[in-house]
Amino acid sequence: MSNRMKNIVVPLVAVLLGVLVGTIIMIATGYNAGSAFIALWNGAFGEIYYTGEVIRQVTPYILAGLAVAFAFRTGLFNIGVEGQLIVGWLAAVWVGVAFELPKFIHLPLAVLAAAAAGALWAFIPGLLKAKFKVHEVIVTIMMNYVALHVTNYIIRTVLSEKSDRTEMIAESASLRSPFLEGLTDYSRLHWGILIALVCVFIMWFLLEKTTKGYELRAVGFNQHASDYAGMSVSRNIILSMVISGAFAGLAGAMEALGTFGYAAIKGGFTGVGFDGIAVALLGGNGPIGIIFAALLFGSLKVGALNMPLEAGVPNELVDIIIALIVFFVAASYMIRILIDRISKKGVK
């Protein structure tokens, strides 16, 4: 089997294995697996309302997946998407409540503020990696928690008076669309999905079709060779983190300007940033793969909410399945060996 085929088959096998183990868990705990999956399907595609919600959920997933994937492609592991998303969320809301401007200025400004905030948050680990050789995984994890506590503090003291949430953003900064909402039976679907799809194109174009993208990938493959060829390794590392962080910040803007319209005190993480790792991995870090993976995880997440209602199965089952998919993709060495064995037998 060719490598190209394998790259498509491996994620599919991982998804199947994840669903299989999820089914076994349901059978072992005495739940009706069949009705659970029907409830899952109905919860994602049974009504147009649910489908609208799926696309809404897919929007930040695509962007978070892009953020992780972009860093991956350039040899970096950005676990800090969650933190960059949170600061992006805050920045977008901040711009959304602080100004009163015409829509064609206000909305882009709020979106760009989110991207800039995410980029800034990712700039720090990039800089530390480039200048001090500090591993970006640990720094980004730590930055996640700093982001969580600092944004909570700002929401409580600066953006509100000791309240748990900010006020709503101005209409002129909102991504909401009565047209899309009407189309999907009043789901929270908003224009953000277009931004996400444009970003998919931007990532593909940047990495595959520009000199800078070539440099970024080269540094990811082999720092010494790139250095020898006259590329600035440290500048490319920082740039890569900044672009990745900007995507993550945009994911935050989707939640801020589209889904919620405000920022609230968070007791814990949103989880979107970590699910972004799953999206990027399953999507093989490629633009098309990310869209499909985001669709899968988005519909799983939204559909899961219907499982307790219709089938009496806790929706956490889907979290288990997602975790297992990540696990099986990570351990794809096992699946690749398996495929090799099977295809060799076929030849004989």
Next chain:
Amino acid sequence: MGLMEILLIIIPSTLLWAAPLIFTGLGGNFSESSGVVNIGLEGLMVIGAFTAIVFNLTFVDVFGSMTPWVALLAAMVVGALLSILHAVASITFRADQVVSGVAINLLAIGAALFLVKFIYGKGQTDIIQKGFSKVDIPFLSDIPVIGKLFFSNTYYTSFVAIAVAFLAWFVMFKTPFGLRLRAVGEHPMAADTMGINVTRMRYIGVLISGALAGIGGGVYAQSISSDFGHATISGQGFMALAALIFGKWHPLGVMGAALFFGFAQSLSIIGSSLPFLENIPNVYLLIAPYVLTILALTGFIGRADAPKASGTPYIKGKR
């Protein structure tokens, strides 16, 4: 409020918050010293906390006042079992260790909440009746001043944690096993040439990390939260990871860092009742452990270097 009274509040609270971090941080130390990065500490703590609470609620009539300790053993076993997944993925199947750790974290919280709903039919467990309770440690608490400060109104688990830290230091730096473990983490090929079974040592390292993180979660659940829900463990595992780095991958350093982070955490909670802290926003105390870790890694507070082979799978015959 006099200094003595302030210390009487701060020291027991520091010890209380530090204990889970010490256990979990030491766990991470065993794993990373053997060359396997363990981002899954958070998830292992989650599963430990979940196991301890469920065990405690179920068997409190059987074991009576010993329940929390037996529950810790159960948490230890289940933590070790879950860590096998991480070991198989990252050692045998050469998975990206960070990704596998992320999967462990996602899996643990998903599985724990799924099982809570399955067993109790709601999103959160009841509050346990027999947790670890405050004690005056016999004899030691009678020592003037020191006894009152360190050994009164405190928890046995904190002292067990400190004892385990010294034990870990002894095992890692004074026994052949420890030397082999560290050798495998620094230069697996050299270790392999000397006849050390790299795979086996790494499995042991990861299993110990799972066991200790399970205990850490169990201690947290039974002395601080007293029940289990989605937010019971939120960031404790990552803070233990921070303690591991701030402590420079050395058991006693890890203990020191964990005590310091415990201090910062307890200040962020009780700070508003202390006269000199009431005007400082507690956000500074909340982010202190994380910021300090970044500074430590950057080299501002003495350089922290990870074991050399940490994070790379060992493939026999590959140069």
